[in-house]
Amino acid sequence: MIYYYKISDKMTNYTKLKYYNFLLIPLMLLILIPAVSFGETGRNSKANIGILESLNKFGSTSYRSGMHKEAIQTFKQVIGIHRGYKAQYNLGCAYSKLDMHEDAIKSFKHSIKLRPDFADAHYHLGLVYVNSDMFKDAIQSFIQAVNLTPDNAEIHFNLGLAYSRLGMHEEEIESYNEAKRIDPEYIGIYNNLGVAYSKSGMYEEAIVSCRRAIEVNPDDVRVQTALGNAYASLGMYEEAIGPLKQAIKISPDDVRVYKALGNAYASLGMYEEAIDPLRLAININPDDADGHETLGIIYHHLNYRGLALEQYKIVRILDRQLAKKLFNVIIKKNSMLEVDTANGQEQSE
Structure with a gap:
């Protein structure tokens, strides 16, 4: 204004x-x-x-x-x-x-x-601080604005955003809920609440908020991902697959979503279905040791021993500690000598 x-x-x-x-x-x-x-x-x-x-x-x-x-x-x-x-x-x-x-x-x-009691100046000062990545200062300015105009949903919402940038999810959630109390239809409130709840491990609350947000905007990749992760964290892997697939459709370059989908399939014992999203994830980020390890474990479950060993060799280059964990999963004791010969150094490990 x-x-x-x-x-x-x-x-x-x-x-x-x-x-x-x-x-x-x-x-x-x-x-x-x-x-x-x-x-x-x-x-x-x-x-x-x-x-x-x-x-x-x-x-x-x-x-x-x-x-x-x-x-x-x-x-x-x-x-x-x-x-x-x-x-x-x-x-x-x-x-x-x-x-x-x-x-x-x-x-x-x-x-x-x-x-000093001009709330708009405090609020807009906070916005400039946010745009300058000065989030602590932004929070102080937003708090001043909130104290002067406590029934302004927009200020509470942006205070929540500033808290989120510092990983202060408890305070973030409190601010979003206050904005929701003032204006239950405030744009973006359920989206951000769902993501914040998911990051805080409050998965049941995350599911409620994410589903409400998706009713309004089904194309928010953050919300679809948060919903999928919340379902997966509660062991509801079948329910997780739909939102994660939708997230990939919206944003096909997010490695984390491919991995989450692959893990959901794997948790259901659907190992063949898990392969494609995990391979796509490591195609996007070939240096992701964790992704290679997971794919190696999937191949092991499917008895694709040669493919599992290929993933082991890659992980061994990227992260030797993680490689040892994968080695212990995919190599049986009676196969140790064979692998030692193939890789040259396994016996010392």
Whole structure:
């Protein structure tokens, strides 16, 4: 939200002007900037108040039209007349649109200094911190905003996102649930709750939230994956297969989903079906020792001994400790000498 300096503080729709901004901007700057300079000696004059309102309308129109450089220039002129908290906030919003994070942070902090209880400035400062990967600072800003406007679902939701980036899933879930309490239909709330529950090991809760999210958006790969993993973690492997297949259909390059699907098939004793997703996983990431080990075990269960040994040899190059585990699974004691001869060094292991 961008604020005007109209005395009534009532927002006005100037979107029709966006089509003429390429003409208005040079004209407005030619008229208003000299007027600002002329009025410096009388900052509180009626003339300056009129200039202030005109500049704010113009800056807001530029901002809404995506002309953020022009908005920045205009809001700076506003601050030259009146260093109010709204002008600093507006400038911060314009800076943030251009990813000028340091300048945006300074402007929002100036706004907060002038009015510490200005919730929008705290909230948007938090958003800039998130975009700057400064998640601890973002959390503090969002908490300030929440304390000032506790019934704002959007702020609680973004606080949850900041917690998630630090792996603070308990706090993340609490924030999402508060957002859901305020607005049960808030976009993305069930998606993020389902993923957070799954990461926290709260699999039954994850299933409920993920299924609700999928009703609205079945193409969210994170939710389909989280649902599949939650089912698998509860031993519900048959139920896990559907969401994992859907996740692969949405995002066919995610190694973790292929492995999860392969493991689900393997847990059901469907070893032939497990082979393809596991092979696709290691095709995407050939250096995944864990994937090769799992595929080696699958081949062992199917008595494909030669293929199992091939996977063992690959794992032995990638991770010798993991190779020893696989060796113990696929090699029987009465076969030890044969493998020693084939590989040259197994006896020493």
